[in-house]
Amino acid sequence: MRRKLLAGTAAASAAVASLQTYWSVRRLQQTRTPTASVHEPTPVAAGPQRVALVLNPSKLQADATRALVEQACSDAGWEPPLVLETTIEDPGTGQAAQALAAGADVVIAAGGDGTVRAVAQALAHQPAALGLLPLGTGNLLVRNLGLPYNDIAGCLRLALHGSERRIDMARIRLRNDRSEVVSEHPFLVMGGVGFDASVVADAKQDLKEKFGWLAYSEAGVRHLPGRRRRISISLDGQPPQSRKVRSLLVANCGKLPAGVDFVPDAVIDDGYLDVVVLSPRSLLGWTWMAAKILSRHRGVIPVISYYRAREVTVWSADPIATQLDGDPSGSITSLTARVDPDALMVRVPVTAPGPSGSSVLPLPDWHRRWPRTWQLGWQRGWQRGRQKVLRRP
16 A cells, blocks of 8 residues: 555656656747748948958868959959968957958958957957858858858858848857856857757867867767766746757757758847757757758657747756857856847858758758658657657656
8 A cells, every 4th residue: 555655656656757757848949939031131332342351270171261262352453351360368359350440341260160250259249241251160150141151262252242231240258167267258159058059069089180179079978978967948038948958059049051941940140049058868869850950841849949048047956068059168057048139240152041941952852752761750750759758757
């Protein structure tokens, strides 16, 4: 009798805990509202321009890029570009401010995502436009804006003669109570805590130089085993909700290398940030999540959740790794990210952007082209897997 009573009590407690988790997730999900792109590209005004080039000299193509920009300005009959090299101490913010003081109409960031982020910090809410020449590993903003990330000359033509479009930025405040370090940074594409940040920090430099973004896959496999971390999340000042996660990402736009649209509903100029919570606890969970993302399936699964907010606050009892636009940004015990709407003018292609801020054609919806019997098997397996995960303690 006593055993039955204890078992009944345990079952009731588990049911209450499950309901609390369910309604916590529901409250977070209710803050997500559909949005659409606000700004269409407008042609650059005809006539000579003052061009500034903020160049990361450590990149292999740095010298060739400098020569390409100088030749393009000469061919257009414009003044020679103002060339400013980044340093370890100043990765581009000071140089961009110097370009603004010199009256530049367009400031071209030639480097990786770190250089782009540093230049953008100085150009926020300024009349000068940001041009992009991708010399890095991920080149995330370039991909999300639909620029030809493997064509430097093509990107230069757009930086000088393309269209202009205003986009949002994100501002993030990082705090580590253990070390009493507080820092503030901008980011343009995506910031994250947990698994993704550990992968970014642990990617081997020699592999990045040889294989580019594929180097992150090797680090990802090494970090795949691991435990979920308990964090608290607050959206737009709502009461915090506790979740166990492997990773949490805050996205201004959602396209990753290899054409993966990780946050398909993210729009780079809608005045919102998209929040993605990843909570797989096994290889099956990771596989399930990857299948959803790669196939662009719109079904809801419990190992990945999407929300939308203008401000996001995250707390962790123990320090947890972070990354901003693919660059490590230290460990934190709390962070607050907020959107900075219409902060930046960028040079882009003339074509209208897609849902995630890109003018690149979307990948096909593969599962709809497969036989009907396979689709039914997919749907049944999806539901069975979902029920198994929900039944776990």
